[in-house]
Amino acid sequence: MRGAEIHFHALPGVDDGPSTMEESVALLRAAAHDGTDTVVATPHVRGDFLTQVGDLGDRVRELRCAAYAAGLAIDLCRGAELGHDMVGRLGQHELETLAQGPPGARWILVETPFEALDDVFHAATDELRDRGFEVVIAHPERSADAALDDFRGLRRELARGAVAQVNAQSISGAHGHEACVAAFALIAEGLVRAVSSDAHGPMRPPSLGEARARLLDAGVPVETCRRLTFAGPRHLLARGLVSPAVVRA
């Protein structure tokens, strides 16, 4: 079984990921060597990075062509890691270009702020849901919400129908001890839907395989490892995300 990356900074020159097309192709080559055949390109769409999303399709097509020319068997998809500050600034069509999943089960990857998941964040994700998109919360284990607040903000999101994506490098320890402890705590509680690399370059490489090995070494059941690193991401892409009839006041 080949892996799927739902959080991966693959596009050149748009955020803090690769700077050049060559670096992007090298990152995709590393993903292929890691056992991955599907990558969603998720550039930071937020106030201090990319705010214009109209050309994302062209950018993805350019990288897809370069990867193909380099002989890589990678299915590259268009997506984003959306900053909550951008939700109110993007039109419906723009949000649609960033979403994954089939019609009726569309979802968007939303970045967890390092500070906390506060009322402003919840208002933004509520707006996404009101506009027809479910929410995948990116790397909640890296937020102060994890270390200081027992994931209170994340739990509020999960109660609204969101699911959590944990970074492979949190599991490996590359994001630090606190993120590692938080990642394993979330997994032990059964609160994680998918693991992804959140790859950016040589210092933050594709590492689904390493995460899988670390989980197994830590005694996480094989089926859980497979669900988090294979089935979970693939199901999100193929079947999407449908909220369990969340009712908000």
Ligand SMILES: [Fe+2]
């Ligand atoms: Fe990211």
